[in-house]
Amino acid sequence: xxxxxxxxxxxxxxxxxxxxxxxxxxxxxALKPAQLAELSKHSSRRxxxxxxxxxxxxxxxxxxxxxxxxxxxxxxxxxxGRQQIVGLQFAPxxxxxxxxxxxxxxAEAATDTEICIxxxxxxxRLIADxxxxxxxxxxxxxxxxxxxxxxMLTLGRKTAQEKVASFLSxxxxxxxxxxxxxxxxxxxxxxxxxxxxxxxxxxxxVSRQMTKLRKEGIIQIENNRHVTVPDLDRLAFAAGND
Amino acid sequence: xxxxxxxxxxxxxxxxxxxxxxxxxxxxxALKPAQLAELSKHSSRRxxxxxxxxxxxxxxxxxxxxxxxxxxxxxxxxxxGRQQIVGLQFAPxxxxxxxxxxxxxxAEAATDTEICIxxxxxxxRLIADxxxxxxxxxxxxxxxxxxxxxxMLTLGRKTAQEKVASFLSxxxxxxxxxxxxxxxxxxxxxxxxxxxxxxxxxxxxVSRQMTKLRKEGIIQIENNRHVTVPDLDRLAFAAGND
DNA sequence: CGCGAAAGTTGATGTGGATCAATTCGCCCT
DNA sequence: AGGGCGAATTGATCCACATCAACTTTCGCG
Numbered sequence: 001x002x003x004x005x006x007x008x009x010x011x012x013x014x015x016x017x018x019x020x021x022x023x024x025x026x027x028x029x030a031l032k033p034a035q036l037a038e039l040s041k042h043s044s045r046r047x048x049x050x051x052x053x054x055x056x057x058x059x060x061x062x063x064x065x066x067x068x069x070x071x072x073x074x075x076x077x078x079x080x081g082r083q084q085i086v087g088l089q090f091a092p093x094x095x096x097x098x099x100x101x102x103x104x105x106x107a108e109a110a111t112d113t114e115i116c117i118x119x120x121x122x123x124x125r126l127i128a129d130x131x132x133x134x135x136x137x138x139x140x141x142x143x144x145x146x147x148x149x150x151x152m153l154t155l156g157r158k159t160a161q162e163k164v165a166s167f168l169s170x171x172x173x174x175x176x177x178x179x180x181x182x183x184x185x186x187x188x189x190x191x192x193x194x195x196x197x198x199x200x201x202x203x204x205x206v207s208r209q210m211t212k213l214r215k216e217g218i219i220q221i222e223n224n225r226h227v228t229v230p231d232l233d234r235l236a237f238a239a240g241n242d
Numbered sequence: 243x244x245x246x247x248x249x250x251x252x253x254x255x256x257x258x259x260x261x262x263x264x265x266x267x268x269x270x271x272a273l274k275p276a277q278l279a280e281l282s283k284h285s286s287r288r289x290x291x292x293x294x295x296x297x298x299x300x301x302x303x304x305x306x307x308x309x310x311x312x313x314x315x316x317x318x319x320x321x322x323g324r325q326q327i328v329g330l331q332f333a334p335x336x337x338x339x340x341x342x343x344x345x346x347x348x349a350e351a352a353t354d355t356e357i358c359i360x361x362x363x364x365x366x367r368l369i370a371d372x373x374x375x376x377x378x379x380x381x382x383x384x385x386x387x388x389x390x391x392x393x394m395l396t397l398g399r400k401t402a403q404e405k406v407a408s409f410l411s412x413x414x415x416x417x418x419x420x421x422x423x424x425x426x427x428x429x430x431x432x433x434x435x436x437x438x439x440x441x442x443x444x445x446x447x448v449s450r451q452m453t454k455l456r457k458e459g460i461i462q463i464e465n466n467r468h469v470t471v472p473d474l475d476r477l478a479f480a481a482g483n484d
Numbered sequence: 485c486g487c488g489a490a491a492g493t494t495g496a497t498g499t500g501g502a503t504c505a506a507t508t509c510g511c512c513c514t
Numbered sequence: 515a516g517g518g519c520g521a522a523t524t525g526a527t528c529c530a531c532a533t534c535a536a537c538t539t540t541c542g543c544g
Contacts, residue, residue, distance in 0.1 A: 148390035156442025200398025
């Protein structure tokens with residue numbers, strides 16, 4: 001990685017993953033400065049353009065990474081091409097899982113994304129030394145498990161309308177501008193096709209339900225991607241969350 | 243727990259959770275004998291009849307437990323009664339999650355079940371002392387996460403036929419009689435209604451698809467619950483796994 | 485600025501699974 | 515064995531979402 005050298009010579013980046021430290025939940029926040037400095041010798045920062053797959057399904061994993069910004073989608077594909085997105089990861093999530101040789105799904109940048117890459121070995125050595133690090137990863141796994149199970153309810157039991165509203169709620173809850181309690185404005189990180197793959201629907205049904213929500217005044221959409229939600233409670237209601 | 247005293251006085255149970263030790267993955271297998279003896283002072287064994295809910299959705303969790311035998315279903319319910327089973331747990335899975343006050347779903351015994359209960363405090367104290375224990379729980383969480391994501395593909399993208407076949411494959415893979423590679427015989431741990439809630443279908447559709455699989459010779463069913471699969475590969479094929 | 489491709493929308497029609505409605509089966513109880 | 519009841523099956527019909535097809539919007543690019 002030639003990016004490594006560059007990062008280390010920028011004075012404004014004294015340690016790699018300063019970004020992680022700044023946010024809660026990043027893997028680096030469990031490390032002491034000395035450990036962080038050690039880790040930073042082996043890590044590098046990388047930009048990935050929207051649409052680029054960086055871990056293929058069934059591929060072996062030789063590195064792990066923190067997401068610094070952007071959205072990453074995790075997906076599974078069946079032999080005949082049917083696809084299901086099984087998770088979305090936002091900064092500062094940690095990706096790749098220690099002590100497991102190969103990925104059981106594909107990871108692809110949904111938006112332009114920056115990640116901080118750690119070689120597999122370095123991470124596994126650190127985990128052996130620092131119990132707090134495993135605790136942190138364990139918590140992230142539990143968080144992802146909760147999200148996956150919530151989504152199972154959505155996939156199995158909700159109507160198309162509720163699914164689309166649930167998706168919009170999910171994205172709204174991850175749009176950083178400090179949790180507007182009532183309203184929210186954000187850019188959709190996914191295309192209609194990707195939303196369909198996340199919700200177990202077709203593009204057309206997603207489009208129709210978005211139009212319906214728009215006509216009911218629950219959302220406004222500009223340029224396909226820019227969404228305004230005037231009343232998050234109404235959206236949550238449409239999503240079936242009481 | 244009056245059961246506690248009883249267990250401690252049975253000479254054939256010198257430490258609680260002997261059963262866990264015997265199987266791989268139980269929480270006790272990470273403990274040294276001394277730690278196990280200590281833990282056993284606070285733990286107790288309990289039988290739960292099929293159909294009994296023992297952790298309600300939104301209830302606070304004051305104990306954790308190992309499943310010794312039987313099948314436990316984890317489910318979520320919407321306000322209007324729609325239900326989704328989000329996971330099945332088999333022995334020797336660990337249930338309840340440390341450091342998290344309340345359960346986000348209900349746990350109910352699907353079959354008659356025996357569990358070994360540990361008070362919340364005892365477990366959390368042990369975890370602080372024994373990194374290996376957290377490693378073990380982390381691994382279980384990752385396993386459950388994989389299962390949840392596999393099931394998301396099933397819920398979102400498979401047909402009713404494939405869903406039912408996927409379910410039967412899942413149960414077959416957990417029926418202990420030493421992994422018959424080609425064929426398998428087992429009792430269904432769930433009723434048709436529960437299978438429907440697991441698959442995001444209705445009772446009638448589950449029944450029709452079972453009939454169809456039966457008529458195609460992929461399975462045989464006796465007395466509603468007793469299933470014979472002469473060729474597991476054919477079943478896997480019907481489940482959409484290539 | 486205007487062309488072209490990709491993405492999204494909208495409409496018409498088809499269909500897999502839901503819903504409604506009888507039976508039939510399996511099991512407990514005496 | 516027989517009666518009663520919940521669970522499961524089977525059939526008829528319906529409808530939410532898929533599919534197929536045409537059209538429109540957005541956006542990159544010379």
